[in-house]
Amino acid sequence: MMAIWDFVKDAGKSVFGKAEAAEAKAPAAAPAQAPAAAKPAQDPETTRKVAALKAELKALNLDKDDVHLTLRGGDTVKIESKGADRETLEKLVLAVGNIEGIAKVEADLPSDDKAPVFHTVKKGETLSEIAKAYLGSASKYNAIFEANRPMLSDPDRIYPGQTLRIPQA
The missing domain is CATH 3.10.350.10 (LysM domain)
Structure with missing residues (x-):
């Protein structure tokens, strides 16, 4: 069952930086390699924020191969992972939720009748x-x-x- 947790949007680690600074430093975008039938392209700001979230997870050594992040509405992140255990999923929820600018995190925790x-x-x-x-x-x-x-x-x-x-x- 998918659960949603609320976080203090204006508190937390700043990982997003300024869009203008990121755009100035970013190399020219490579042509899309995904087939046309793939998901619709995200806007550049959403793509930049998801990359920053993934970089933070990598810095915390929580970036397993099957972790997928989706940013909706600019401040809600959905975390999907097929192989993560409950403890790792809870840590993923907290790692993402404790980032400045994130207000809600959604994740599907294994059901064992114990809410975190x-x-x-x-x-x-x-x-x-x-x-x-x-x-x-x-x-x-x-x-x-x-x-x-x-x-x-x-x-x-x-x-x-x-x-x-x-x-x-």
Whole structure:
């Protein structure tokens, strides 16, 4: 079943940059290699944004061969992957959703009757406080940190509006 998650559109990592800067640096487009019966061509801005999203997934080592991204309406991303397990799909949702300019992410998680638990960081919150609220002990902050790798590189570097994956026992 396809699920949709909301994210804070104006918070997150900036990966899109300015369209004008990207166009100035981009080499001339090569002729399309897809057959005429393929999907309709995306506008250049959508193509640029999808490429930036894929580059971010590659930087996080989440860019498996079967991951397909579709950008709709400029701020909604649909993630499709046949081979990813539930944990990887949840990380893909967060990696894409925590990018500035993305408001919604759609994905089809394997059905095991357990909805993922996500938490949107509020101003002043720490991983320890979040761990106490969800896992019963502040000392379990590292479990949340590990569940959000590689998107998090330091447990002290979270920001308001960021969405985190909460591991379930």
